[in-house]
C-alpha cells in the first residue's frame with residue numbers, strides 16, 4: 001500500500017500559556033477597547049505597538065483589525081485619489097487588489113519573474129502611470145530590495161510593502177517593511193503571529209502615521225498612543241481625516257504581545273522545515289525549485305516549486321493523486337479560483353490586463369503550507385509522495 005500523509009496543513013500551534021493568561025487578565029479587567037485605558041494601564045494595544053516598533057526598528061507603529069485593513073489604510077494615508085492607478089505585482093493574494101479597490105484605486109499589475117518576484121523591466125515601463133507601488137512580498141519571496149528602491153526613487157514611486165509573508169524576514173540585514181514608506185503586516189492565523197485577525201502598519205513618516213492613526217478610528221484619543229508621532233503632527237490633520245474604523249482590540253493585542261520575543265525561534269523552525277523540503281525535492285526530474293538570493297533572510301512558512309514542462313492535464317492529475325495521499329497542494333494555474341485566490345484574472349473588479357509572463361509562471365506553480373505542527377519527518381513523507389507522484393506520471397506520456 002502506498003504511503004499516506006496524515007498531517008493537517010491548516011493546523012497551527014496552540015496559543016502559549018503566557019498569552020492565554022494575558023488575554024484572561026484583559027477579560028477580567030473588562031477593558032477590551034483600546035481607548036478604554038486606566039491611569040495605571042496604557043492598554044495592551046499601545047504596548048503592543050511599542051514592542052512591534054522596537055522589533056522592526058520603525059519610529060511609529062499602528063495596530064489594526066487586519067492586514068487587508070492595514071493596506072487600505074496605508075493607501076488612504078498617502079492620499080490616494082479616486083480612480084488613481086496603484087502598481088502591484090500580479091502574483092499576490094486577493095486582499096491586495098481588494099485593498100486598492102476599496103480605497104478607490106485601480107490595480108495596475110506588474111509582471112513577476114520565475115523567481116516569483118516583481119519584474120523590474122515591467123515596473124520601469126509602467127512606473128510613469130502611477131505614484132504608488134504596493135509591493136507584495138508574496139509567499140515570502142523578496143526581490144532585490146536595493147535595486148527596487150533605486151528604481152522607485154528614480155521614478156518618484158512611494159512604496160508600501162505588504163509583509164504578510166515576510167514578518168521576521170530581511171534583505172541585507174534590513175527588516176522587511178523597513179525599505180518602503182510604510183510596511184503592512186497581518187497577524188491572521190496563517191501568518192507569522194496568530195491573533196485570529198489583526199494587522200500592523202509601521203512608518204518613520206510622522207504625517208503619514210498621524211493620518212493612519214486618525215483614519216483607524218482614534219477620534220481625539222490619539223494622545224494615548226505610545227509608538228506615535230508628536231502631537232503637533234495631528235494638528236493640521238485632525239479635522240480633515242475621515243474615521244474608517246479598524247482598530248485592534250486589547251484582547252488580540254494581549255495574545256500577540258508575548259509572540260514578539262518568540263518570533264525568531266519560530267522563524268528558525270519554519271526554515272528548518274523549508275530546507276528539509278528543498279533537500280528532499282532537489283533531485284526530482286521535471287521539478288524546479290525557487291532559488292533564494294544570498295541577501296535574503298526568509299521565513300519559510302510555505303513552500304513553492306514549479307512544474308514548467310507539465311501540461312494542465314498532467315498537473316491536475318498530479319494534484320489529485322497527491323490529495324488522495326493526504327498532500328494538499330495549491331496550484332496557482334488552475335482555471336477556476338478555489339480556496340485563497342492569487343491570480344489576477346480571478347479579480348474581475350480590476351480592469352483585465354495582459355500579463356503573459358506571469359500567466360506562464362503561475363501555470364506551473366505549486367504551493368504548500370508548512371505549519372509548525374509539522375516536523376522534519378513530515379517533510380520527508382511529503383517529499384517522498386510528491387516525488388513518487390511526479391514519477392508516476394512521466395512527462396513522455398503527456
Ligand SMILES: *Cc1c(COP(=O)(O)O)cnc(C)c1O
Nearest residue numbers: 066067068093095162164186188
Ligand atoms: C493574508 C494576506 C494579506 C491580508 O491579511 P489579512 O489579515 O487576512 O487581511 C495581504 N497580503 C497577503 C499576501 C496575504 O497573504
